Amino acid sequence: EVQLQESGPGLVKPSQSLSLTCSVTGYSITSNYWGWIRKFPGNKMEWMGYISYSGSTSYNPSLKSRISITRDTSKNQFFLQLNSVTTEDTATYYCASLVRRVFYYVMDAWGQGASVTVSS
């Protein structure tokens, strides 16, 4: 059974970079796709991007200039970096496994979520 766990600072200052790690157990990140999703206060959820089994990436166009998703296959971890954060980036950040079901990609496993507050 695949399990995911987010880790990283819970507080980031405005204009700095937000960095989170997703540690995966039970499945190799050199298979499937691995993504980041965030949930804002008030429940709105936003797809941020993913990294594929080969290391290719795809990002939400609204974040494309600020986001980077990378990985370390030796540690079976993947990472999120979001630059130039503002208070509007305050959210709970989830990492998830993406799998193909029928014709579509869905998130079949999620981490517990990491709460990140952007504040000075």
Place this chain on the structure above:
Amino acid sequence: DTVLTQSPALAVSPGERVTISCRASESVSTGMHWYQQKPGQQPKLLIYGASNLESGVPARFSGSGSGTDFTLTIDPVEADDTATYFCQQSWNDLTFGSGTKLEIK
């Protein structure tokens, strides 16, 4: 972006049948999926491809729809179904609905 609209909240009694709707701003074919998120927990996939039940999910849950209008049905509802239910589409990039909070009276 494809905007997904859900009603914010519902309250039903145990044993009843509940339908939760999700309307897309443009057609997403059958690329609609449903997740359950209980308080303090991560989301859990219930339904994919509009009507396919994820493995391990009770048959009380079902999904229907295509194009722009979709429905998640729980029949019968149990007390443990208290949660927020999100729709998500993957036909036009990936977007989520704002969630419907289900209260069991």
